[in-house]
Amino acid sequence: MQLGEFEYLMLTSVARLGEGAYGVTIREEIEDATGRPCSLGALYTTIERLESKGLVKTSMGDPTPQRGGRPKRMVRITPKGAQAASEFYNAVMRVSRGVAWSASK
Amino acid sequence: MKVPVMTRLCWWMVDGLSRLLDDDEREVVRGDLAECRTGAGRGLREVVGLVVRRQAVLWCEWRPWFILASVVIPIGLLLSYATRSWGGTSGTYISIYWRFWDFSYLAVPGWRRDVIDLAVRIGSECLALVGWSWTCGFVLGRVSRRTVWPTVLMFAVVVFFGTMGTVVAGEPRGNPSLQYHVVFVVLPRFFRTFLVVLPAAWGAYRGRQASSLPLGPTVLAVVVLAGATFLVSQGLERSLVFGGLVPPDPGPDGFLVSADDPRPLWFLSFVMMWPGAYVLVTAARQRLRERTAVAR
Numbered sequence: 001m002q003l004g005e006f007e008y009l010m011l012t013s014v015a016r017l018g019e020g021a022y023g024v025t026i027r028e029e030i031e032d033a034t035g036r037p038c039s040l041g042a043l044y045t046t047i048e049r050l051e052s053k054g055l056v057k058t059s060m061g062d063p064t065p066q067r068g069g070r071p072k073r074m075v076r077i078t079p080k081g082a083q084a085a086s087e088f089y090n091a092v093m094r095v096s097r098g099v100a101w102s103a104s105k
Numbered sequence: 106m107k108v109p110v111m112t113r114l115c116w117w118m119v120d121g122l123s124r125l126l127d128d129d130e131r132e133v134v135r136g137d138l139a140e141c142r143t144g145a146g147r148g149l150r151e152v153v154g155l156v157v158r159r160q161a162v163l164w165c166e167w168r169p170w171f172i173l174a175s176v177v178i179p180i181g182l183l184l185s186y187a188t189r190s191w192g193g194t195s196g197t198y199i200s201i202y203w204r205f206w207d208f209s210y211l212a213v214p215g216w217r218r219d220v221i222d223l224a225v226r227i228g229s230e231c232l233a234l235v236g237w238s239w240t241c242g243f244v245l246g247r248v249s250r251r252t253v254w255p256t257v258l259m260f261a262v263v264v265f266f267g268t269m270g271t272v273v274a275g276e277p278r279g280n281p282s283l284q285y286h287v288v289f290v291v292l293p294r295f296f297r298t299f300l301v302v303l304p305a306a307w308g309a310y311r312g313r314q315a316s317s318l319p320l321g322p323t324v325l326a327v328v329v330l331a332g333a334t335f336l337v338s339q340g341l342e343r344s345l346v347f348g349g350l351v352p353p354d355p356g357p358d359g360f361l362v363s364a365d366d367p368r369p370l371w372f373l374s375f376v377m378m379w380p381g382a383y384v385l386v387t388a389a390r391q392r393l394r395e396r397t398a399v400a401r
Contacts, residue, residue, distance in 0.1 A: 023133060023134075023137045024137050024140050024141055027137075039150075039151060039154045039155075040134060040137065040138075040151040040152070040154065040155050041151070041154035041155035041156075041157070041158040042154075042158075044130065044133075044134070044155060045155070045158045045159070045162070060129060060133075063136070064136075064140075066139070066140055067136035067137070067139050067140045068135065068136060068139040070132045070133065070135055070136030070139065071129075071132055071133060071136060072133065072136060073129075073130075073133040
């Protein structure tokens with residue numbers, strides 16, 4: 001299964017967050033990791049794309065007062081998603097072998 | 106604490122725009138914005154971004170393009186020409202009667218017939234505009250539910266600006282009088298707003314709902330609409346001919362707007378009636394489905 005960079009970031013965040021993975025926490029995780037802002041548009045369209053590929057499953061969570069009584073969209077990674085993320089990671093590791101990146105030239 | 110006007114406006118826009126999302130997604134997104142205590146400006150940017158992405162995906166399907174090519178542009182343009190022409194003509198007659206009205210018009214058979222003919226014509230035109238627009242809106246809502254409000258907006262734009270850059274033959278130009286303004290500017294806009302765009306939005310709202318239409322009243326309404334279409338068909342064609350799209354042809358007698366004028370645009374009534382036919386077929390299919398379900 002071919003993954004894009006953002007899809008990999010999302011799968012990894014969802015795997016790391018486990019039961020607590022939903023829109024806000026995934027977004028914070030990605031922003032912390034990349035140092036770049038993550039828009040709601042990018043977040044939810046990617047979640048939907050991953051779900052259509054069978055890499056994640058989503059469900060509606062319970063409403064909470066801090067969300068104004070609105071529900072969360074809970075996300076969890078599927079075995080297929082874990083395998084795709086693992087393959088992506090291995091490919092990055094293989095292609096990076098022997099390459100020494102320096103911050104400045 | 107008083108909330109600034111711009112903030113309230115932004116949240117109002119967030120609320121309106123988020124209605125273009127699915128119900129579940131709207132609730133989730135609004136919940137995310139509340140949980141992150143996102144400001145109004147950023148909240149608006151976030152929702153606009155999501156809506157644009159969602160709409161971009163939906164516009165990769167054939168349905169919204171079909172709607173655009175079969176309803177929004179052709180019928181929107183025809184309605185634009187018809188409302189300009191009929192608004193101006195009706196306004197001219199109404200203003201003349203308004204200024205010179207005398208009840209003796211009803212006592213003299215010839216004058217009475219003129220008044221009745223005018224009332225029937227204006228009534229038929231209004232009925233046809235509302236019927237065509239409602240059925241168009243219904244098609245927009247039923248065929249492409251998730252892009253319905255952007256397509257209704259495009260429909261409104263075509264109706265309001267479709268005649269831009271064209272003039273009506275014989276219309277007095279450059280006359281600054283109030284009467285001219287009311288008849289040739291205000292009335293067409295009134296027709297476009299209240300007899301076209303609002304009924305179309307109502308039809309779109311109804312078409313988006315899954316509930317069925319009652320077959321009997323639907324058949325009756327479509328028959329009435331077909332009758333009104335028949336009565337105003339020549340007026341519809343003339344609105345284009347004298348609106349600058351097709352040059353007028355007086356026919357063998359040499360006089361414009363007489364019975365022998367050729368009608369190269371005779372098929373336009375069928376174009377206007379196809380959404381009505383769609384509404385009828387939809388109601389009949391739903392009725393058939395309900396009967397089949399009951400029989401099982």
